[in-house]
């Protein structure tokens with residue numbers, strides 16, 4: 001590295017908008033579930049690029065595909081056909097849900113949601129969107145309108161008119177919120193940013209029914225849950241309910257930015273030239289990364305591994321949780337897990353970091369784990385052991401809370 005650790009921190013702090021909760025880690029290298037700091041310290045990475053590195057850091061097949069594509073072609077606008085894009089579509093054809101046969105490739109999750117809203121409005125001719133309390137769909141103005149946390153929205157209002165929030169998991173509240181102008185219902189099968197809340201039994205089925213009854217578009221935001229994370233290729237498979245629009249991103253490109261909006265033929269197929277576009281849509285490098293990601297995922301049936309590792313991880317967390325009053329609940333599916341505490345967990349997050357574990361939080365009291373599927377059983381045991389150390393200190397009042 002040409003810059004030393006302190007120089008990196010200084011430059012980033014000076015230039016980057018202060019919107020990130022910074023951790024004192026300067027990443028230089030990653031492999032599977034391990035991230036190395038510039039000072040040589042290694043971490044078990046249960047953040048994994050906020051869920052993007054689901055296969056693990058620098059999966060060799062993805063790296064190889066990216067390298068090969070980088071030598072061939074880096075820029076290719078959607079108005080020119082590209083081999084790498086078609087290769088990705090061949091892979092998507094293997095996994096796309098039944099009936100969803102039109103796609104737009106974008107660059108992030110929030111963009112995938114933006115287009116889902118545009119598509120729902122155009123197709124139905126209606127305007128309103130029903131979104132869920134605690135839901136998170138991104139931070140560009142359209143997606144932000146359906147992101148619940150008032151802290152994210154308030155400084156930027158007015159946002160899209162006609163977005164209503166109802167409590168997550170309560171289909172009857174959705175029914176009450178429907179009007180003749182409802183275009184779409186957007187929901188995460190497992191709420192991620194909101195705190196790892198899994199859809200209760202029967203909920204998604206009932207939303208499907210409401211949408212069918214009223215001609216409403218059902219959007220599943222699987223940006224965090226998709227691509228194996230929850231122990232199924234897509235989380236909706238846990239309930240066997242199909243959406244009208246599926247939004248994907250994060251793990252899709254193993255860290256190379258890509259967003260995906262999948263719809264039935266007649267929804268995106270009804271768009272005309274220029275009604276939506278993006279310079280980087282279907283960028284060859286992103287396509288090569290995503291095609292390799294899907295190939296590795298599908299060939300290894302890695303969602304099954306996520307389910308098995310997730311069940312080990314959750315079991316250990318639950319056993320730990322039983323011993324400590326400060327822990328309220330452990331929840332989640334597959335490798336998307338949350339531990340809710342009764343107190344602020346900032347010191348637990350920092351304590352874990354000191355002990356070589358990177359994790360995320362959802363709000364101030366929920367610890368979130370989004371480890372790669374290449375995490376080992378021994379690494380999971382290490383993470384829980386270190387979490388128990390921090391939890392004990394919190395319980396004994398030896399950690400601030």
Ligand SMILES: Cc1ncc(COP(=O)(O)O)c(C=O)c1O
Pocket residue numbers: 050108109110111113136137138139188192193221222223224249250
């Ligand atoms: C469920 C969900 N939707 C949308 C987004 C926004 O994705 P991006 O950060 O790629 O814009 C996220 C990101 O965390 C997410 O978890």
